[in-house]
Amino acid sequence: xxxxxxxxxxxxxxxxxxxxxxxxxxxxxxxxxxxxxxxxxxxxxxxxxxxxxxxxxxxxxxxxxxxxxxxxxxxxxxxxxxxxxxxxxxxxxxxxxxxxxxxxxxxxxxxxxx
Amino acid sequence: xxxxxxxxxxxxxxxxxxxxxxxxxxxxxxxxxxxxxxxxxxxxxxxxxxxxxxxxxxxxxxxxxxxxxxxxxxxxxxxxxxxxxxxxxxxxxxxxxxxxxxxxxxxxxxxxxx
DNA sequence: CTACAACTTCGAGCGCACTCTAAGTCAAGC
DNA sequence: GCTTGACTTAGAGTGCGCTCGAAGTTGTAG
Numbered sequence: 678x679x680x681x682x683x684x685x686x687x688x689x690x691x692x693x694x695x696x697x698x699x700x701x702x703x704x705x706x707x708x709x710x711x712x713x714x715x716x717x718x719x720x721x722x723x724x725x726x727x728x729x730x731x732x733x734x735x736x737x738x739x740x741x742x743x744x745x746x747x748x749x750x751x752x753x754x755x756x757x758x759x760x761x762x763x764x765x766x767x768x769x770x771x772x773x774x775x776x777x778x779x780x781x782x783x784x785x786x787x788x789x790x791x
Numbered sequence: 792x793x794x795x796x797x798x799x800x801x802x803x804x805x806x807x808x809x810x811x812x813x814x815x816x817x818x819x820x821x822x823x824x825x826x827x828x829x830x831x832x833x834x835x836x837x838x839x840x841x842x843x844x845x846x847x848x849x850x851x852x853x854x855x856x857x858x859x860x861x862x863x864x865x866x867x868x869x870x871x872x873x874x875x876x877x878x879x880x881x882x883x884x885x886x887x888x889x890x891x892x893x894x895x896x897x898x899x900x901x902x903x904x905x
Numbered sequence: 906c907t908a909c910a911a912c913t914t915c916g917a918g919c920g921c922a923c924t925c926t927a928a929g930t931c932a933a934g935c
Numbered sequence: 936g937c938t939t940g941a942c943t944t945a946g947a948g949t950g951c952g953c954t955c956g957a958a959g960t961t962g963t964a965g
Binding site for chain 2: 754758765768769771782790
Binding site: 804806807810825826827850851852 | 951952953954955960961962
């Protein structure tokens with residue numbers, strides 16, 4: 678898979694993918710014989726997971742912490758699990774806050790009448 | 792109410808409040824005899840409402856559109872209601888997306904075992 | 906009267922997450 | 936063989952939402 682294919686399948690741009698690699702969010706890509714980046718399905722899965730973290734508002738610096746633990750391999754599972762659990766709880770709180778705001782918005786909208 | 796009081800009651804800083812006024816998110820404040828900003832409860836309500844818009848991810852430029860309609864007064868209620876309704880729907884979609892991501896996170900966390 | 910904190914304006918600076926440009930290399934189709 | 940377009944690197948630029956600093960004025964407590 679070339680960088681343009683990965684871009685098409687993830688919704689990121691090739692620029693953004695190179696940026697992610699540069700800052701360490703993605704491991705250095707394999708290269709084909711002409712020096713172009715060549716990706717496999719595992720990379721796609723990783724980028725999609727990063728997308729979930731991004732959707733849920735995790736800052737890049739935290740994703741980097743997670744990526745570093747992942748790169749460190751065995752022995753970091755506990756830390757990774759703890760990170761995700763903390764993040765999960767924070768997201769759940771945000772969902773509650775947003776739901777409360779929805780009520781406020783609904784009340785305000787209703788206040789404008791028909 | 793002085794700017795420091797409004798700051799304390801809204802969680803914003805005095806710097807941020809002046810910034811909001813500068814960009815037009817808040818109407819020009821009344822001044823006391825020494826030129827200091829003096830706020831009433833109505834302003835507090837408005838800032839709290841802005842907080843709800845902010846919490847739900849509305850960009851400042853959209854808040855500005857809303858603030859301008861509000862400042863224009865009568866006759867803009869329909870537009871304001873439509874804006875809020877659109878925003879409400881977008882927020883509801885985000886809540887759904889976040890909830891789906893929570894499932895992904897839970898699955899990932901469970902995958903790490905105990 | 907004197908500190909000192911809080912206010913004022915103006916404008917610069919910052920952190921985040923991209924986003925794009927420039928200049929060059931490489932590969933596939935006509 | 937040549938054009939076209941995707942790839943490469945390094946580094947600069949962008950938009951958002953603040954955030955802070957400097958320099959000066961005003962109000963209050965001791």
